[in-house]
Amino acid sequence: MKTIKTYVVALISALLVLSPVAYADKWSDQFPHIKATGDIPGDCSYDAMSKKNYKGKTLKINTHAVPVMGEPTALHAEQFAKLTGAKVDVTHTPAGDLYAKAMVPFQAGQAPYDIVFGFSNFINDWKRYLEPVPKKYVEMKQMQDVTPSHIGIASWDGVMYQFPVDGDRHYLKYRKDVIDNPEYQKKYKADTGKELRVPQTWKEYGEMAAYFNGWDWDGDGEKEYGSAEVMKKDDLMYAAFYSRSAAYSKNPKTPGGFFFDLKTMKPLINNPGFVEALTDWVAATKYVPPGGINFGLGDEIGSFGGGQTLFSFSWDDAFVAAMQPDSPINNKVGAAQLPGAMKVWNRSTNSWDEGFNQAPFFVWGWAVGVAKKSKEKEMAFDYLCFFANEANHQADIGIGRFGVNPFRNDDFKADVWTQIGWDKDIAQSYVDTLAQMEDSKNRVFPLRVPGTFEFNAALATAAAKALAGQLSPQAALDEAAKQWEDILNRVGKDNVRAAYSVGVAMEDNKL
């Protein structure tokens, strides 16, 4: 009898231990995308979704072109359709047209799409047309793990309008095999008298990039270059410029605005801090690959991810692409915070404050919302919840081209990355970099005000003129500041101030 009891207990124990594996296999067999983890139990897991019945209903989604965000949208749409019986129509749209494609029907009171993908800085213009994320999703376990910064980015005045599916920030990526190479360290010291190390300032970044520009330093028979950057006008280059400007212009001693002085709403983008950053950037045109002045985000990812440059800075995608098993520089890259500066502009004293300053830029990222006029809101939120469930999220963040980047506390654990083949020290440096940015008290958040597009486009045009040598940095930024004044007058200073104060409160650590 005792023996039988022992067998029964052993059998039950074995079943209990093995049940998650069996459970995972059930779904990962059908959906190989999640084969690394299997399904992970939750409110929007594969298992939970399979119990929903949306047969006969159609969900319409407008998303980005393939692959960045477009590919995961389509993949999860197909999975969602299989699980729930729904028909899901996915439309792919180029990045530059995402705003207008949603905005035109929004303003006409129509809802050709139930779900619209865009950028998180659209929130101010879009929020009146989006359905707030219902409480049951906000309170779900998977949402509780989203970092406060990304909850803040997806929300306005405490109401969540965008469903978190992505987390973005700009940080430095560098070739670890060069920067940590003792021979190159010795050579660099001998030639320049300086240390070769992860650049602490933009000046160091420029010096190292210039030194490693135009020769074959990795022995592959091809020339390599200093830096790959997003410099193409109208292709997100304004975000790259803000990243370069933050260290020179975000002074923790002068709260109350990075882009504008919140009190007066005077544009700050032509102050000496921004001019210094643009001057550095113009110099950078000498150490980017030929044609680098026309690099958009895709080019930057391809260039650094393909092993063409020593440095790069922007979204996570280039780093994740570089770390994929098929990359020529797999496990040869490192991550660090954006370089800082040895001086920062103080607009109160109208002078430079000497000393090291660093300011992470929480650039906007992919965002998605459900149209207020949609007739399939429940299904739409279920889809988004499914898109971002734990199993999908863990699979998505390891694929560089997907454009899905860390935004959950769990993502900041090195184990998540070592499991997909990253070296332990690289994974650690990556998660440390992200965590340090989260912890920073001197952060810059993207501009999210009425007319955001106009402000950013004016800045991008001016910066592009400087990069192309059409205007000096000061003249270019004076032109941008003048245009910002004009936009302010058209939109109304008070309207912009009211919206901008939300971002400033986040930057000043008051939210």
Add this chain to the structure above:
Amino acid sequence: MNFKHKYVFLFPGLFVLIGILIFPIIFTIRLSLSGWNSYTPEMNFIGITNYIRLFTDDPRFWESFFRLSFLSVTTVVLQYIIGFALALIVWREIKFKRFFRVIFLIPMMTTPVIMTVIWRTFFHESLGPVNDLLGNLGVEPILWLSDPVIAKFTVIIVEVWQWTPFMFLLLLAGLLSLPKEPFLAAAIDGASSIRKFVYVTFPLMAPISIGAIIIRLIEASKIMDTVFVLTSGGPGTATETSSFYIYIKGLREFQMGYAATLSFTYLVIMIISLTIIAKVLTKLMIKE
């Protein structure tokens, strides 16, 4: 007989005309008098504020217009010269005439956006085959898309490649329809090939040439896809054209009212300038 019946037959055409031509123009004019944008999504009335802004505070539009004038005139002149030369070649009795006629038309049959992507790949300064080829010949990489001056010529190259076949097609059709007698008379008089071209072919082709040039000028002045894909108007604003600028204002920045102002002003300018160009060409090319 009641001739008022005839108006009944005119109505369908009139409705179509109003629907597809008159209404959009009137709507554009009305939109241009509004401040419709992302934060004021309504057809409010702001008078001529947008027009004042355009004429007093928007040098970028005028720069893009003069750039467009340069690009369109240069490309059309080159297309005309090359197209005419090719048409003359296959007009004669040469071997594989039909083959060459088809070959010359291929660029026009391809999708402009796709071909521009391919051209962009060709001209990619660090990864493209053109610089690679030049490198093998010892030539330093040329900044096809990153130099403000060279980038304009790159746009011209792509436009000429894409649309010369259109010019070729019109001019070849013109050549094939020319009467034979003047050429016979010239041959009897012993005129050389050059004299035949200068005194017979070219004058006879003048009306067709003017038509072809005007059609291509209208098309070239709307150049958008090539610039959009090849350079995005860059570097800086070096290749930005009017239509691309209007697109940015309207569909990127969502300044619908102001974009309508730009569109309507552009339409008026184009109507006036193309009328003048047609008159001038007629005067220059057609001798009474």
